[in-house]
Structure formats: C-alpha cells, structure tokens
Amino acid sequence: MTAAEIRLSVAIMHHPRRRERIPPLVRDCAPLEARVVTDPDPDGVPSPLRTAKVAWRSIQDGATHHLVLQDDIVLIPGFATQLHRVISSRPGHGISLYSHWDSPQNSYLVRRAAIAGWSFAPLSKSEWTPTQGFVLPVALARELADFLRDIPDEVKDDDEMVVRFCREAGIPVVGTVPHLVDHRFDPTIVGHPGRFHATVFLPSPVLSADYWQFSASAEAALGRRVEPDEKLAYTVQMHRSRCLLRPLRPGTGEPVEHGFGWYWADHCGLVGVAVSDVLDGFENLMETQDLPWRIALEVWAAGYLLGADAVTVRRGGAAGIWPPATVGAVLAEAVMSSWIASGLAEPDADRLDAGDRAALVAVGLAGVAQGWLSGWHTS
Template sequence: MIDISAAIMHHPRRAERIPALVRACAPLAPAVVADPEPDGRPSPLRTAKRAWAAIAPGATHHMVLQDDVRLVPGFAEQLHRAVSGRPDHGVSLFCLWHTPHNSYLVRRAAVAGAAYAPLSPYEWTPTQAFVLPVEQARALADHLAGIPDEVQDDDEMIVIFCREQGIPVVTTVPHLLDSGHERSLVEGHSDGLRATVYTPGTPWPADGAAGPDLPPGACAVELFDSVCSIRMIYGDPVEHQFPWYWYDACPLMGFDPEAVLDAGAAHLSGLPAGLARTMSEVWAAAYLLGADVARLVPGLPGSGTLTRVALESWIDQGLSTRDREAAGPLRDDCVRLAMAAVRQALSDRRLAHA
C-alpha cells in the first residue's frame, strides 16, 4: 500500500501561496518547512535539506514540493496513481520546458502517448515536486545534510545522488503541476519557468493506462532562438552553449538531412524570405522528434492533445525574441507546421539509414 508523506519548501516572501497550496494537496497534509535563513543568500538546498528530512511516520514514500507551483485539480489522487505505477523509482511531477535533455525526453513520451518519461541521469533532476521511496528519501536527507548551503542548487545534488544510488527517475506525462510563472528567488534563474506538457483538464495518465517507458536515445533535439540543434545526451556537458546544428549532426541520429528537408518541401515552399528560415528550423525539429519516436513505436497518429501541447511549449520557448514579437499568426503557423511534421515523420520510412 502506498502512503505518501509530503513537505513544502517555503520562503516567507511567498507566504500568501501556502494556504491555497496546502488545500490543493488535500487529503495529503504536507508539512510546511520554512527557509531557516530567509534573509540570507538564496539557497534552495538550505531548505531542501530540512524538507527531505520531514518524513511522516509510517510513510512508504516522501514528496517535496516547492512553494511556487500550481497543482492540477485532483492532485493527490493522480499523485497516488503515478507513484503506484513506479513505486521503486524517483518520480518527478514536472519538467521545465527548455531543459536541454529532459524536456526533449518528455516530448518524445508525449508523442508516443507514454505516461512516464525516463529522465537523464546527468541533467539536473526537476525538483519542483519530487517523490522518492522513504528509505531513499532518508538517505537523500542524510546526503544533502553534508553539503554546504553555498552549493545552492538542490536539483544538481539530487541527480548526482540518484545516479550514484542507481535510482531510476521518471516524470509524469502530462505533468501534475506547473510553475507559478514568477521569477525565481535564486539569482541567475530566469522567469518563464513553464512546464513542458501541462494539461490540467486531462487527468493523468492521459490515455487511462500507464504505457511503457521509451528508452532514452543518444541525442536530444533542441529548438532555441529559432534554431534547431542536436545535443549528445551522454558525454557532453549539459549546460554547454555549443550544440551541433541539426543539418550537420543529423547522421548521428541515423537520419539523412536532405530527406528531412525534402519531406517538408511542400509545406515550406512559397514562404516569404523572412519566414522561410524560421519555419524550416521548426519543421526540422518537429520532424526529427517524430522520426525519433517512430523508430521505437511505429504506427502512431501523432495528432493527440499531448503532442500539440508539447509542441506548443517547444515553440513558445524556442522562437527568438524577434520571432515571438513579430506581428501576425507566426506562432500558430509554427504549431500547425510542427504538428504536420510530426505526423508525416511518424509515417515516413525514408529517413532511416540502411
């Protein structure tokens, strides 16, 4: 039987959020763990240490929430189902829309209709809401207690802990919460911290049954500043600023870049010069996503709500400032193009190398 205890990491600047967040957790009754040095240098790690140690007696699992999240309706019931489906895993309930590796792994799962996305063992663990079996939660609390608060980021310490302990980590698709959409208290963390796949009106799992996880591939496709790139999931530092341009790196994924462009020719022909480059990059990103999934789960339609939401968040964070601010329906055009690219790739066998 699954019995989940919970704690909320709390900073006094966000005191007005706590009553609503506690109510949204019901019937769970989370402990509210305040930052012990609220006027000190911001450090999520400082509060996370105490939140991971605040385990209720008799619990089988422990969850730590941050105080700047918005939970889906019926959160506790969906949480219980998610943890029950992967009781020996670390289960994250959220993934930021722009992370180099994990957001792509989530988008792959969304296109495939999977209820969970395995996360990278090298990219920081999404800790906005994270659950561990209680034995591992206690071990994590002990581990974090020995790390100086100046290290600051709990997510970077938790991914190391899970990797070294051999704990597999997944996130729910769709997510069970979204960020509060306000600027982080930690310097250097940008605002606009949105979820990759958030559909509060669609209870988890979206298809009513938890499907198989997709194994992570060697590469992740990135859309950033209106440019499509490819990153190596294993071997490259997560936060390096020099991914490979998609056309050059396409063979690393086993695909012919000219075939990607040929597949989009009918969709991209006749575009004004000012739009052609951006739309070509969106096409390449979405087509490669669909082709990547098609190798693992053939025969998918690629037209569901999760696919659309995953592509919308990709485009919203991936267009350049200039493109986002451009007049006209560019954003909606990009979403339609991306949906068409995914659908075509899922049914196209021309890309795979022999």
Template sequence: MSGPVWRAEEVRLSVAIMHHPVRGGAADRIVEACRPLSARIVPDPAPDAVRSPLRTAKVAWAAIADGATHHLVLQDDARLVAGFADRVADAVARRPAAGIALYTDWSSPQNSYLSRLAAVVGSPWAPLSPMEWTPALALLLPAGTAAELAAYLAPIPDEVTDDDQMIARFCRERDLPMLATVPHLADNRGMPTLVDGHGGRHHATVWAAPPTPSAAHWDVDPRTDAALAARSRYRRHDEYMVQVKDSRCLIRLLRPHTGEPGGNEFCWYWDDWCDLIGVSGREVTAGLAAHLDTLDGLRPPPRPAMELWAAGYLLGLDAARVRESLPAPLAPARDSTIRAAVASWAGSGLTAADAGALDAAGRAALIDLGAAAVALGLRRGGTAPFVAAGAPAGPHGEEPA
C-alpha cells in the same frame, strides 16, 4: 505486466512545500491544491541569509510524515493540475519504486527532450537523464529513499545552493530510476527566481491539458521505460537530443565518457548533423515545402517555421524508432499531448523578436506546423540512427553552436 502494481489507496503520500517568505501566500495556495492531502509548509530556516534552495531542501526532505509510503517535495512556485492528489496516487501506484518528477522545465537541455520523446512515443513515463540536474520543482521518492536523501544532503554546505544538482548526484550514485510523468502534473507559475543565475522563463514541457489523465493512463509495461531510457544512458555514441534555442533547431550529442557536464552547450545546427542521425537535410526541407503547399490559410514566418519543422520532424523520426524497439505496442499518442510538447518548444525556444512577431493566430499556425512535422516523422521513421563517435567538430569543421 511485470513488477508490482499498487492500488492507489495503498499509496500514502507525505507532502512538504519549500517556502521562502518573500513569496507571500504562494505556499498556502499549494496547500489548498493538494487537498485532501495534508501538505506541510517548510519555511527557509535562514530567510535573511544568502539564498540557498539546498538549505530548505534539507529540511523538506526530512519532513516525512509517519506511515508514509512516499514523500513529495514541492517548491512554492509550483501550480498543480486539477484533482492533483488522485492523479499523483494513481501514477505512483504504477511505479512505486521509482523517483518520480511531476515536472520538467521546457528548456532543460536533456530532460525536456526526453519528455517530448516519451509524449510522442505514447508513453506516460519519461526516463530522465542520469547526468542532468533533477527537476526539483515537484519531486517524489519512496519514503525510505527520501530519508536517505535527507541524510545525504545534510552535511553539504548551504553555499552549494543547487539542491537539484545534489539530488541528481544522489540518484546517480544509487542507480535510482528517475521518471517524469507525461503529461506533467505540475507547472512553474513563472514567478521571479530567488537565486542568481536561474533567470528566464520556466514552464512545463508537456502540461496536462484537460481532461487530466485517468488511472489507466499510467498502466504501461515497465519494459517501455527501458526502451526509452536507452536513449540517454551515456553509454553509446549515438545518443543525442534535439533542442530549439534562440529560434534555431540544434542537435546535442551526449558524448559519453568525455566527462562533459549534463548541461554543456555542445550543440550543432541540425542541417549540418542530421545526416548522422539517419536523415538528410534535403528530406526535411522537402517535407516542409510539401506541407506548406497544402496550406490555404495563415503561414508562420519562414525562419521559425523551418526550425520548428526540423525539430518536430527529427522528434517524430526518433519516436518512430523507439516505438519499433518496444516490447509491446503502445496506442498512438494523443494529438493534444503532441501539441503540448510542440507548444513548449515554441514558447521556450524562439527569440524575443520572433516570439513578439507572432499574434495568437500566428502562434497557433506555428504549433500546427510543428505537430504536422512530428506526424510526418512518425510515418517515415525507420532504422535506428548512427552518430560518429568522438567527433570534435561539425562535418564542415565548424565549432559547436
């Protein structure tokens, strides 16, 4: 394994918690969850002014404890895995020079898919998009880099509000490698947002189901990061993501060199574009039909089933191609991790009507189906995909979804 590997005891973490008083005792709960780490609560310096996460982030990123090797900033709507302090130290010891996100949002356009892809590949590290906003709910940087970030943010007007966009710009300008832990070590509690325009439900893409990861879990050859990162560098015309939104499976082309923002909505329906990523729509639907023929029990509703099956199958194919390109073989992903990745698609991607029509058994059947699609895609995966460069519309001339 190339690169430095620190022992966990050599990681000295500094922790700051961004807090707004309307959240009451939320930050106090996080302080307790961080122990034996000593976390400092950083209150909004102007809580009665127009809401601005950036205003508090400036203070939090500057609140680095003396002697710290790394600085972690948490937001007060985070929840943490059991044994959080040890889990984070173990992870940081394996990637001490990187920026590390302990969370990605389950419906983020790119980073959620990159986290799901790493989960299915079997890697504990998901290289994040250089263009999408940085997941700032639980973010860790080397202490020196954190100090540079604090200085970078300081002159930006508070009215900009979005600290995650400014952090992404900082990391992009410095070519700082940004990785997410897989599974995630933090989740969003689902508390109401404090900023206009950021509503909806927010949770982790790949939550860490018990037992939480051991120290050995994070010890993967860093060259694996490069193989996964090649999927989202905005350098090639065949970079794409798979998304489930409004009960539809969509393919998002990154379209490098167009200047489009990382959160653009240029997506196309999977059945119209999947042939350009190396699979026919007939293959996907035939796989679902064959799978349904094996079921004796409950079947999920047809439309959500088709869409989650397509997403899972395309994810499995993509993961198989990445695994082929790895410099060293990885053990297969844990079934629980794959299910967590699929479950967050079901939780974030269905319409309210489709989600409301599922009872607990129906939801479990839908997740079972998505996990089976991933497994089939992994078995059938092969040659790297090709996407036509610069196509302005879908193959039948339709506008983006």
C-alpha cells in the same frame, strides 16, 4: 503496490517572500496533508538546498512515500488522485512531476516519450533532476536527507545534488507525461535567468484510471537514451529559433548546460536522417502558410527529427500512422507549443501574433507526422 496502499507524506519548501502562495497550494494538495517547511535562514544567501535539507527530513509517520514540493508551482486538478496512481505504477522509482521546458536533456526526453505514446519518461542521469515536485520511497527519502546534510548551503541548487544522489544510488528516475506540476512565471529565489514553464502541462487533463500503466519494454526502450554506453545518444533542441542536435557525452566533463549544439542540416546524417528526407513535403506545406520561411523550416525540422526518433520506441503492434492511439491531440499540441514558446529568439517571438504561433505549432506537428511515417517505413 495499489493506489490504496500508498501513504503519502508531503512537504512544501517555502520562502516567506511567497507567503501568499501557501494557502491555495495546501488546499490544492487536499486530501493530502501538506507540511510547510520554511527556509530556516530566509534573510541569508538564497539557497533552495538549505530548505530542501529540512523538507526531506519532514516525513510523516507511517508514510510509504515522501513528496517534496516547491512553493512557486501550480498543481493540476485532482492532483492527489493522479499522484497516487503514478506512484502505484512506479513504487520504487524517483518520480519528477515537472521538467523545465527548455532544459538541454530532460525536456526532449519528455517530448520524445509523449510523442511515442508513453506516460513516463526516464530522465537524464547527468542533468539536474527537476525538484519542483519530486517523490521518493520513504527509505530513499531518508537516505537523500542524509546525503544532503553535509553539503554546504552555498551550493544552493538542490536539483544538482538530487541527480548525483540518484545516479550514485542507482535509483531510476522518471518524469510524468503530462506533468502534474507547472512553474509559475516568476523570478526564482536564487535568481536563475530565463522563463520557467513545464515541458508538457495540461491545465485540466483527462486521464483514465489505467493511464499510468507500467511497461518494462517501453521504459527500457526510452531509457537506453540516458545510459552511459548508448552509442548514439542525442537530443533535439529549439534554441534561438534554430533546430540543433545536442550529442550527449556523459563522463567527458562537459557541463550539461553548455550552449553549443550542432545545426541539424549539417549533422542529421549522424542520426540516420538525410537532409532531403527532412525537406520533403515542407515546400508544399508552406504554399498554404503565411509564415516566415526561416522560422517555419526550423520548427518543421525539429518536429521531423522528434517524430523519426519517437517512432523507434513506439508501442509494439501500433499502427503505422501518427500520432499513436495513446497520444491525444491535446498532449501533442502541448509538446509542440512549449517547444516553440521556449525556443524562439526574442525578436522572432515579439513579431509573431497568436495566429502565427498557432500556425507554427501546426507546422511542427506536421513535421512530427512526416518524421514518424518516414521512421516507420525505414525501421
């Protein structure tokens, strides 16, 4: 399906508390015509699901695909053009235009795809599907609306229901890399704790017309990580200034958002990486840095493990240096910047100034490069 053949229907989920956001958001959708779907019971118990039920039924006549946006977001410049290109590349997929920067699974899957040089990341089949901006073919959008209809509004979280629907219906779901949508730093209507930001968002990305090209081999390589029969399924997490490995155990009943991870130095051998390999080169790098050793080591380790993992899904025939030609420096920097910003413990974040943060990003990217090269030579 070409971009010209895409006829896109757009609905914006809206709560009256955020009425000032609607005019600029509608304007930034142009030339797409966005319908505003207001919470049918704005004074009731907060429930995105209640509004999502209406939004997924608000499909414009003649549309091939339906996009639902939330009203607490910002869009990239040229949003409509990029979105048409995205959909034409994956016309049968569910497509998320955002992922949360410290989600236990999807944020890492997006970072891994970015460092491996791919413009789409297959997303988790158990973690909530990001719905700040989500696209489905119209037939599937109607099925989703039917699926949501009888779920009590008190369930609240539409994203938890969307991942269940897509999993049960066998719909492949990918996230765009970079994201086309970012979350505002505002409290959520439901009151979820924490700060909200995209995993990899470039305010003004420069993307060629063929940037969103489809690759069955890349999608298969990346997608193995989220399959239930994958024997070595894990993600890497920066949490409270520590680098952790999180084994993925679908079907065990473990809540996706549980707060337990394995410290990298104790368990990296399980993913085929020796502690000595991770540490190699770190001391020499730190001779030129004026950073807290403890924090820098965790960032370096996270970067190393990401690079060593991402190289396993590299493009066929890619050069053995990092980053791959398809990964721009700006994108790689965004990957690491959001990882550090979301993963530092508050006391550490408070004591680091802008220069320290920039130096930490450089340390993390040096770790990625070291892990990439090590993985390249051992793969």
